[in-house]
Amino acid sequence: MWLVFLTGCDRLTIGDEEERIRGALWFEPVYANLPGFAVAVVANSPLPCEPADTPQNPRTLVDEIASAEAWWAGQLGSAATREGAALVILWFPEGANGDEVTTDLAPGVGPGGLTWRVFEAELTDRVGAISTWNPTQWEAVDDATGEATVVAEEDSVGIEFTLGEWSGDVTAERCDATEIARGLMGVLAGR
Numbered sequence: 267m268w269l270v271f272l273t274g275c276d277r278l279t280i281g282d283e284e285e286r287i288r289g290a291l292w293f294e295p296v297y298a299n300l301p302g303f304a305v306a307v308v309a310n311s312p313l314p315c316e317p318a319d320t321p322q323n324p325r326t327l328v329d330e331i332a333s334a335e336a337w338w339a340g341q342l343g344s345a346a347t348r349e350g351a352a353l354v355i356l357w358f359p360e361g362a363n364g365d366e367v368t369t370d371l372a373p374g375v376g377p378g379g380l381t382w383r384v385f386e387a388e389l390t391d392r393v394g395a396i397s398t399w400n401p402t403q404w405e406a407v408d409d410a411t412g413e414a415t416v417v418a419e420e421d422s423v424g425i426e427f428t429l430g431e432w433s434g435d436v437t438a439e440r441c442d443a444t445e446i447a448r449g450l451m452g453v454l455a456g457r
Contacts, residue, residue, distance in 0.1 A: 289313025340396035
């Protein structure tokens with residue numbers, strides 16, 4: 267089991283297709299906006315926990331800090347809405363953040379997961395390099411069953427999961443940005 271996490275595969279398999287995982291975040295229960303549960307978000311798009319640490323340059327007209335925040339928000343939004351987006355949200359009981367814990371994932375009030383895939387999306391706005399998308403054809407499965415193993419480290423959490431036809435293994439970054447978990451779950455709940 268440990269060998270899987272040490273190799274750092276960061277892959278997502280959906281049926282016969284394989285995608286590279288470009289973003290994975292782990293939220294402790296206090297940050298997850300889901301009382302009693304830790305939440306992991308895994309995507310084939312970048313998912314930065316916070317905006318890039320960009321210094322403000324007083325010699326430019328551009329507000330570098332505001333630009334970094336806008337880019338960050340754009341990345342998070344497109345991770346769930348762009349054409350080709352694939353996202354998995356897994357929630358685990360609070361104690362799943364131990365040395366190595368395997369959890370059954372099932373629909374209902376216990377540990378579980380949600381898969382989200384956008385097949386087609388239309389561009390609704392573009393400001394500079396930041397695009398806003400509206401999914402027009404997607405698939406969401408919020409009652410998939412499966413299993414996940416969690417291995418906690420100081421700054422990261424290794425996760426190996428199978429959820430229906432979706433499976434993956436990734437090292438997720440620990441994140442305390444409550445608005446990310448709330449925002450992504452809100453986007454998906456609204457579909």
